[in-house]
Amino acid sequence: MTVELSRDAFLGGKVHLYQPVDGYRAGIDPVLLAASIEATAGESVLELGCGAGPVLCCLGARVPGLALVGVEIQPFYADLARRNLAENGMDGQVLAADLSALPKELLARQFDHVAANPPYFRTGARSEAADEGREVALAARVPLSEWVNAAARRLKPRGQVTFIQRVERLPELLTAMQARLGSLQVLPLAPRQGREPRLILVRGRKGGRADFRLHAPVLLHRGVQHESDGDDYAPAIAEVLRHGAALNFPS
Secondary structure, three states: OOOOEEEEEEHHHOEEEEEEOOOOOOOOHHHHHHHHOOOOOOOEEEEEOOOOOHHHHHHHHHOOOOEEEEEEOOHHHHHHHHHHHHHOOOOEEEEEOOHHHOOHHHHOOOEEEEEEOOOOEEOOOOOOOOOHHHHHHHEEOOOHHHHHHHHHHOEEEEEEEEEEEEHHHHHHHHHHHHHHOEEEEEEEEEOOOOOOOOEEEEEEEOOOOOOOEEOOOEEOEOOOOOOOOOOOEOHHHHHHHHHOOOOOOOO
């Protein structure tokens, strides 16, 4: 069966991604995740559940010279991720595998950074998506603890893990991270002034010893409500989305 694809621009056209018209499509969440990873040229980055590769491609556009590796359980999306890396002139490797049964070639490696955008919803907590690929991306079939364990095992000493997740799953995510990582930090992402955060970026370090830090929320949009046509992203977020700027955790 032929799947209709669109070719979509990200980071103001610095990155183009092929995505299924009717399947799972990347929004701003993977772009924000990519922007928050503190990688530098020469380092290695592994993404668990890379989908069609938006995180890898956006990160690679911001920080050239990275060794990029993705793992994706759905072969169709793994193929798309390979195509998208090539489309954007980036070297990288994408493996079609389950994170609970990673291939031996990956188990022999460790990385400076591991990132993940795990499914936001628990299975059965919402109506299923009609498209199977979209449903796999949205609904968790393994607990967050398994994502964290897989990430921690693939980290070099002092390496960093960065996740993006819905705020209601923060207790579950922190519990899993505290068992394997240190120097935990949470950066909430609020829609706009006066609104509760819906998403959180969570970071931990292998062997980290710093105290836990809960940062002030980052506001994604200007003002208290949407007042005109077009987007109203806050200036710092507009720089991330349109120009590929970094989204730094406060130091």
